[in-house]
Amino acid sequence: MPRFRAILVEDEPTAAQFTTDALEAAGFDVVVYADALSAQEHVDSTADLIDLLVLDRRLPFRPGEAPSDEVGDDLLTAMLLKHPDLAAIVFSGHTGFEHLQFATTERGIVSLGNDAFVFDRVRLFEKGQSLEFDEYVGRVHHALSALQDIQITGVDPAELTAHNRRLLRRVAFEFGGSSIDAHTLSGGLTGSPVWLCTVESDHGSIARVVAKRQIKTREPGGFQNLCPAQITAGVVDTIKGFCGGFYVTIQQLVGSSPTPLLDLIDTDEATAVAAIGILRDSLGQMSSGQRANVSIEEIAAPFAPWSTVVERGVRFGIHVPPGSRIAATRSAPRHGDLHPGNVLVADGHPVIIDFDSQTSGSALVDVLALHLGPLFHPDSPLFGAAWPTIDQCGQFATDAFLDDCPAPDYFAFLADWSNQSFSSAREYSALVLAYAVRQLKYPDVLRDDLTRSRAIALANWAAARLDSD
Numbered sequence: 076m077p078r079f080r081a082i083l084v085e086d087e088p089t090a091a092q093f094t095t096d097a098l099e100a101a102g103f104d105v106v107v108y109a110d111a112l113s114a115q116e117h118v119d120s121t122a123d124l125i126d127l128l129v130l131d132r133r134l135p136f137r138p139g140e141a142p143s144d145e146v147g148d149d150l151l152t153a154m155l156l157k158h159p160d161l162a163a164i165v166f167s168g169h170t171g172f173e174h175l176q177f178a179t180t181e182r183g184i185v186s187l188g189n190d191a192f193v194f195d196r197v198r199l200f201e202k203g204q205s206l207e208f209d210e211y212v213g214r215v216h217h218a219l220s221a222l223q224d225i226q227i228t229g230v231d232p233a234e235l236t237a238h239n240r241r242l243l244r245r246v247a248f249e250f251g252g253s254s255i256d257a258h259t260l261s262g263g264l265t266g267s268p269v270w271l272c273t274v275e276s277d278h279g280s281i282a283r284v285v286a287k288r289q290i291k292t293r294e295p296g297g298f299q300n301l302c303p304a305q306i307t308a309g310v311v312d313t314i315k316g317f318c319g320g321f322y323v324t325i326q327q328l329v330g331s332s333p334t335p336l337l338d339l340i341d342t343d344e345a346t347a348v349a350a351i352g353i354l355r356d357s358l359g360q361m362s363s364g365q366r367a368n369v370s371i372e373e374i375a376a377p378f379a380p381w382s383t384v385v386e387r388g389v390r391f392g393i394h395v396p397p398g399s400r401i402a403a404t405r406s407a408p409r410h411g412d413l414h415p416g417n418v419l420v421a422d423g424h425p426v427i428i429d430f431d432s433q434t435s436g437s438a439l440v441d442v443l444a445l446h447l448g449p450l451f452h453p454d455s456p457l458f459g460a461a462w463p464t465i466d467q468c469g470q471f472a473t474d475a476f477l478d479d480c481p482a483p484d485y486f487a488f489l490a491d492w493s494n495q496s497f498s499s500a501r502e503y504s505a506l507v508l509a510y511a512v513r514q515l516k517y518p519d520v521l522r523d524d525l526t527r528s529r530a531i532a533l534a535n536w537a538a539a540r541l542d543s544d
């Protein structure tokens with residue numbers, strides 16, 4: 076029988092032994108804590124996959140302290156926050172109506188596979204209800220075991236963390252599959268694993284999707300929901316519950332073998348330019364937002380807090396003006412990380428992916444990422460290439476910037492798109508400044524002398540423009 080992991084917090088040795096025995100008999104390995112603080116510290120620092128949480132309500136905060144109901148209640152609240160998808164059980168010697176309400180009301184449920192299994196987020200048992208407890212943990216074990224039945228192929232399961240194995244099985248389970256063939260897709264800078272998954276049932280393949288591990292749920296609304304359908308690969312589901320604190324977003328697959336726009340810039344510029352033409356037209360169909368006069372600090376926020384721009388500016392000799400300067404802008408939902416690695420081109424058509432950085436702000440937030448991303452993205456063919464020189468970066472937004480450019484049409488198109496997008500010169504400069512300064516936090520940029528100097532030169536260009544009006 077596969078063994079799963081339960082955390083038990085119980086200070087009373089006889090009760091701890093009794094519950095441990097029951098959990099072990101049901102198929103759980105049990106880690107026991109006798110006070111709230113040790114449980115909290117362990118759970119905060121552990122990389123283990125935790126499957127079930129069992130708490131006594133009456134607990135001491137530290138070893139040797141007097142136990143109280145409040146400590147158990149606080150621990151429950153903290154644990155539920157920390158583990159948004161964990162099923163919890165609370166034991167109480169004297170459950171009154173009020174406590175029942177506190178422990179269970181509006182805590183939600185943990186559900187698997189379109190409600191094939193549903194558990195209360197918090198289930199209360201009175202001490203002595205051992206039959207009921209056994210029955211319940213047996214059901215939890217049954218659900219976990221049904222997940223564990225699922226086969227993983229493609230990636231070597233031994234190379235995956237316990238969390239990632241669980242996440243892939245959750246994906247298969249959600250689609251009604253019994254096996255999942257997963258292949259790692261080259262991830263970007265965020266470090267969230269992304270897999271191309273084929274979910275299979277006993278009769279063959281049922282779904283081919285892209286699954287991505289997330290640490291937070293998507294906000295409803297936002298760029299992805301509003302972006303015209305012809306240029307997005309939608310997130311069709313967010314999977315949670317028994318995911319070890321993570322979420323998994325499920326995205327439709329883009330085409331059969333799409334090419335990142337980033338790769339096309341120097342291999343097939345004509346296709347790249349046609350693709351950004353479609354992007355500009357399609358994004359132009361979205362609401363552009365109301366014109367407003369706000370501080371440049373607020374305008375630049377999607378790239379970096381102004382305090383960071385100032386601080387890093389000092390470190391790299393960039394004179395950053397006060398963030399309180401006012402500039403006109405238009406704010407609307409934006410992608411937030413629209414570098415050309417996040418645009419896949421399938422049969423000449425651009426499709427935007429990777430909605431993890433959705434934000435709201437100036438149109439330039441996305442246009443600048445397309446424009447400048449190729450100079451700074453480590454996978455870019457232009458990263459560290461001869462063009463542009465540091466001198467040219469000091470002449471950004473002039474014709475001189477394009478001299479000797481290996482993809483002049485791409486960059487001219489984006490210069491033009493930028494010019495059409497901004498509401499004020501200050502808005503443009505503030506965003507170039509924040510974008511360039513943000514690059515100075517990435518190790519690849521800092522390691523590479525030329526790229527680092529490009530970022531500094533661009534930042535200086537923007538800071539000087541902000542200072543000169």
Ligand SMILES: Nc1ncnc2c1ncn2[C@@H]1O[C@H](COP(=O)(O)OP(=O)(O)O)[C@@H](O)[C@H]1O
Pocket residue numbers: 260261262263264265266267269285287308326327328329330333335416417419428429430431
């Ligand atoms: N919907 C999709 N269809 C096809 N390939 C995709 C899709 N989503 C992501 N990929 C591939 O996986 C890679 C990483 O995905 P992405 O969401 O951009 O993650 P990261 O946050 O690591 O940048 C992409 O660069 C792309 O090659």
Ligand SMILES: [Mg+2]
Pocket residue numbers: 263264416417429
């Ligand atoms: Mg990406």
